[in-house]
Structure formats: C-alpha cells, structure tokens
Ligand SMILES: NC(=O)c1ccc[n+]([C@@H]2O[C@H](COP(=O)([O-])OP(=O)(O)OC[C@H]3O[C@@H](n4cnc5c(N)ncnc54)[C@H](O)[C@@H]3O)[C@@H](O)[C@H]2O)c1
Ligand SMILES: N[C@H](CO)Cc1c[nH]c[nH+]1
C-alpha cells in the first residue's frame with residue numbers, strides 16, 4: 001500500500017475519490033434513463049441483456065420463487081438473517097422521531113407530527129456480490145417508519161433469478177414486491193414507472209457508479225437519500241493498535257469494488273510500515289485479490305502524520321463512510337470527530353459487524369458526503385409536518401411581529417389575511 005507523509009501531500013487532492021468517476025458516467029446514464037422513460041419494460045429487458053447477460057421475461061419475482069428460496073436456503077444462514085434483522089429492528093425503532101407540541105408564546109402552540117413517506121424503492125446491489133444484508137438495512141427502517149408500499153430492485157444472477165438469501169431477507173423484512181432489474185435502469189424504472197415497475201416517492205440503497213449517477217439524475221423527480229457509492233473505510237490509529245486488525249478492516253472494504261477507497265492514518269511510522277506489509281501479503285492470499293489490488297492501487301493510502309492532531313484533521317477532511325478508531329483513548333478521539341458515516345470504536349469493533357448485524361445501518365454516505373449527510377435511518381422514511389394553532393389573543397400579539405415584515409416584503413395580501421381576522 002502506498003505510504004505518504006502528510007507534510008508532502010496536497011490533502012484536498014489526496015482525499016478525492018469515486019465522485020469524479022460518477023460524474024464521468026452521467027451522460028451515459030442519462031441516455032439509459034431517457035430510454036427507460038420511453039420504452040419502459042422493453043428497455044429494462046434490453047439493458048439486462050446487455051449488462052447482466054440475462055434474458056428476463058417476467059421482471060416481478062413471484063410467490064413461488066420466494067417459496068423456493070425458503071426451501072433452498074441454508075439453515076444457518078436463515079438463522080443469521082433472522083438475528084441480524086432483530087438487531088437492526090431494535091436499533092432502528094429507537095430512531096423514530098417524537099411528535100411534540102409547545103407553547104411558543106401565549107396563545108400560540110406549535111409542534112411537529114410524524115408521518116411516513118407513502119412508497120419507497122430500495123436498490124439492492126448485485127453485480128460483484130449479492131447483498132441480502134442491504135435488503136435488511138433498507139426495508140426494515142422503511143417498515144418501522146410505516147411506509148405503506150416498499151419495493152426492491154436487484155440485478156438477476158446468470159440463471160435469471162435473484163439469489164435465495166436476497167428473496168428470503170426481503171420476505172423477512174416485509175418488502176411488498178421485488179423486481180429482477182439492476183443498474184441505472186432499475187433507478188429509472190422506480191423514478192418514472194414502467195408497465196411492471198411502479199413509480200415510488202423515494203429511492204434508497206447503495207450501488208456502483210452507474211446506480212449512484214442515476215440516483216443523482218432522478219433526484220427531483222423522486223427523493224433520494226444521498227449518494228451511497230463504492231465502499232470506503234478510514235482507520236485512525238496510534239502506536240497502541242494492532243497492525244493485523246487494521247489490515248483486515250482495509251481489505252474488508254477494498255474487496256467490495258475496484259473503486260472502493262481505503263485509508264489508514266497514523267502518527268506512528270512503525271505501525272504504518274507494518275500495516276503496509278501485512279496488507280500486501282494478505283492481498284495475495286485473498287479470494288477477491290484482483291478487486292482488492294485494483295481498489296488499493298486506485299485509492300488505498302497510508303498517511304503518516306507528525307502528530308495525532310494532524311491525523312484527526314486528515315480524518316475529518318476525508319469524511320469516511322466508515323471510521324475505525326484504535327487508540328489508547330478512543331472516546332477522547334471520538335469527541336474530535338465531526339465527519340464520518342458510521343464509527344467503530346476499539347479493536348473488537350470491525351466494520352464487518354456493522355455491515356451485517358450489530359444493528360446500525362450500512363447504507364452510508366460516500367465520496368465525502370459524510371460532511372453533509374448522515375447514513376440511512378428510520379428518519380429517512382419519515383416526514384415531519386409542523387402544526388400550529390393560534391388563539392384570538394395570540395393573533396393580536398403575533399400580528400405586531402408579522403405585519404411589519406409582510407409590509408416590508410410588499411406582500412399586502414399577507415397583511416390582509418391577518419388584519420381581516422383582527423377586525424372581526
Ligand atoms: N455505501 C454503501 O452504503 C454501500 C453498501 C453496500 C454496497 N456498496 C457498494 O455498492 C456497490 C455495488 O456494486 P456492484 O457493481 O457490485 O452492483 P450494482 O448492483 O450496484 O451494479 C450492477 C449493475 O451495474 C450495471 N452496469 C454494469 N456495467 C455497466 C456499464 N458499463 N454501463 C451501465 N451500467 C452498467 C448493470 O446493470 C448491473 O446490473 C459497490 O461499489 C459497493 O462498494 C455501498
Ligand atoms: N460495507 C458495505 C457498505 O459500504 C456494506 C456491506 C454489505 N455487505 C457487506 N458489506
């Protein structure tokens with residue numbers, strides 16, 4: 001892995017990552033979306049043939065296919081999915097926002113109510129790996145929020161089916177419909193509707209650069225959560241950390257995608273060298289070594305700083321999807337972290353646990369999005385309309401605040417709507 005000294009680099013250039021690639025495919029993805037809008041199911045089938053090399057007749061997964069998935073799934077995997085689902089459910093129930101109402105001034109009460117989005121589409125990646133875990137991470141919070149219609153889209157495998165674990169996870173989590181289509185074309189289908197796939201109000205879920213570009217382009221037509229692109233991890237550690245643990249966290253995110261990004265930041269030169277050596281060695285033996293090598297060559301960096309404050313600065317500038325902190329004072333370091341999607345404290349908290357079932361969500365902002373957004377949560381599926389009630393006395397008092405501002409803005413119908421009531 002490439003080792004860079006903080007003092008020798010232009011940090012703003014070093015932390016740049018896959019967002020640039022997303023921008024490079026916007027034109028191609030825009031053509032895909034246009035075709036889906038015009039030719040609907042036929043476009044979905046043509047792109048599935050072109051990109052996934054599969055012929056699909058029926059896009060919608062049938063009840064028989066779900067039953068077959070239950071019949072064929074491995075018992076241990078089924079139990080694991082159920083336990084993961086229970087943990088994710090417990091964590092996400094805690095995220096339900098409260099309804100509240102307060103007296104703002106005498107005669108004016110105001111508050112918020114909590115309402116679900118009506119329909120949601122969950123994108124479940126399926127190109128380089130199958131992601132039943134992503135079904136749990138997207139459908140469960142939507143269900144807890146009270147979303148009435150939850151559909152899922154995922155690319156079919158070479159046999160034209162969706163993997164049994166994805167179908168079982170979708171059923172366990174409570175998805176209403178599942179469609180065998182992936183990539184930008186799936187996002188287009190959920191944004192515009194086709195003969196088979198209904199339009200939804202919000203699209204969530206991670207994916208490769210084509211999926212991420214499509215979500216950016218349909219934003220406005222539908223809501224999206226944020227760009228959740230190729231996986232990332234940054235490990236922030238001092239000399240007390242275990243080099244092998246750090247190396248395993250790097251490899252675990254690098255194996256997702258050649259466009260994954262993995263950074264290790266430390267102020268300890270020996271640890272930096274050890275991690276570099278272990279990563280290189282483990283890469284050779286890894287089952288997905290080709291993907292890992294490409295990812296690390298593109299965006300795998302070890303940054304060595306002179307002091308730990310600089311290491312924290314680099315971390316906040318990179319704003320990782322996942323941040324692992326392994327230091328002698330993890331909580332103290334945490335208090336200085338502002339920008340990260342999900343944070344893992346201490347040597348026994350590998351990112352893989354958050355990826356699968358310790359309860360937190362794994363759909364997280366990438367490409368520096370953690371500077372502006374939080375990860376997917378129950379709140380992502382909820383709207384919070386405000387409500388107010390004003391008494392006659394309250395109106396008299398607040399009119400003295402509102403009328404001068406309305407007059408300044410030249411909006412006299414606004415003034416009139418208040419004065420008319422006062423004069424009655
Ligand atoms: N940020 C997160 O929360 C999170 C969570 C899980 C996974 N991920 C990421 O999701 C991504 C999954 O990517 P994937 O590729 O495995 O699956 P994917 O389902 O996102 O993409 C596969 C689809 O891409 C389309 N495609 C392939 N080549 C194309 C081309 N040349 N032009 C247009 N479309 C094309 C195909 O339609 C195919 O079905 C990875 O980058 C992984 O790191 C992110
Ligand atoms: N690490 C991914 C998010 O970037 C989530 C995931 C799913 N399965 C394994 N990992």
Ligand SMILES: [Zn+2]
Nearest residue numbers: 231252253355
């Ligand atoms: Zn992962």
